[in-house]
Amino acid sequence: KAGVTQTPRYLIKTRGQQVTLSCSPISGHRSVSWYQQTPGQGLQFLFEYFSETQRNKGNFPGRFSGRQFSNSRSEMNVSTLELGDSALYLCASSARGGGHEQFFGPGTRLTVL
Amino acid sequence: QKEVEQNSGPLSVPEGAIASLNCTYSDRGSQSFFWYRQYSGKSPELIMFIYSNGDKEDGRFTAQLNKASQYVSLLIRDSQPSDSATYLCAVSGGSTLGRLYFGRGTQLTVWP
Numbered sequence: 489k490a491g492v493t494q495t496p497r498y499l500i501k502t503r504g505q506q507v508t509l510s511c512s513p514i515s516g517h518r519s520v521s522w523y524q525q526t527p528g529q530g531l532q533f534l535f536e537y538f539s540e541t542q543r544n545k546g547n548f549p550g551r552f553s554g555r556q557f558s559n560s561r562s563e564m565n566v567s568t569l570e571l572g573d574s575a576l577y578l579c580a581s582s583a584r585g586g587g588h589e590q591f592f593g594p595g596t597r598l599t600v601l
Numbered sequence: 602q603k604e605v606e607q608n609s610g611p612l613s614v615p616e617g618a619i620a621s622l623n624c625t626y627s628d629r630g631s632q633s634f635f636w637y638r639q640y641s642g643k644s645p646e647l648i649m650f651i652y653s654n655g656d657k658e659d660g661r662f663t664a665q666l667n668k669a670s671q672y673v674s675l676l677i678r679d680s681q682p683s684d685s686a687t688y689l690c691a692v693s694g695g696s697t698l699g700r701l702y703f704g705r706g707t708q709l710t711v712w713p
Contacts, residue, residue: 521700531645531689531703544699578644580701587633587652587693590701592644 490515492581492593500599506567509596511579513560519585520562522554525576525595537562538585566598574600603628605692607704616713620677624690624704627671632694634666634673635701639687649675680711 493512501507513520521544522534533546537556556562566573576597580590604627614620622636633652637645649664651657651673657664663676673692677684687708691701 519699523701530705531691531701533700533702536699538699546700576644585699587699589635589647589650591647592637595644 492579492591494577494579494593494596496596497594498597498599500601501569502601503569503571505569506565507569507598509564509566509577509579509598511562511564511581511593513562513579513581514583514591517581517583517591518560519582519590520556520560521580521582521590522562522564523578523580523592524548525578526574531578534564536585543585569600571600574598603631603692603702605690605702605704607688607690607707609705610707611710612707613710613712614680616680616682616711618680618711620680620684620709620711622675622677622688622690622707622709624673624675624692625671626673626690626692626702628692628694628702629668629671630694631668631671631692633692634664635691635693636662636664636675637689637691637703638684639689639706641686645689677709680709682711682713685710 519538521536536544554564636649639645651664665674687706690704
């Protein structure tokens with residue numbers, strides 16, 4: 489069974505631009521969660537989608553948004569990029585969501601200049 | 602705000618030894634506990650999960666959970682140099698089911 493895929497793997501943007509990241513979960517998984525990882529803050533939860541509905545949201549500004557499609561693929565958008573948004577963005581796939589096992593994709597490394 | 606604390610490390614053990622990684626959590630409502638391994642430059646990889654008090658063994662790995670003490674640990678027996686990585690403890694449950702709270706990780710080095 490194929491794992492979680494994320495595109496693009498690397499991205500360089502400038503301040504003020506916006507970016508869209510994509511995640512395809514493991515086949516059959518309906519839950520997709522997004523996390524931001526930085527050396528200073530570690531891994532922090534952004535949001536979780538299950539069957540196209542956002543079920544949980546972390547403490548990030550409204551510039552961070554997401555959505556999930558009927559095929560469970562998910563996108564995350566960051567508008568008006570700031571230097572501090574430079575991070576590894578990870579998507580995690582889960583069959584049942586909730587407190588069950590989550591499997592991470594390879595991540596998208598975003599650099600904001 | 603839930604907190605997950607891990608022993609700060611770094612932890613260094615010789616090949617063949619037992620590596621012990623510890624994690625405490627603040628929310629008594631937590632129900633699910635996970636250990637992830639992250640190699641440098643890679644994404645976290647799930648290696649163990651435990652939901653009930655007691656021990657759970659999988660190969661060289663044993664996860665131990667004590668909900669009364671709000672403590673979860675990971676033991677790696679017969680440590681190998683390939684086990685050298687950062688180990689992340691994650692907790693889920695209670696009012697925020699669905700999101701994982703991560704500790705900052707413990708860096709483990711296994712030297713030959």
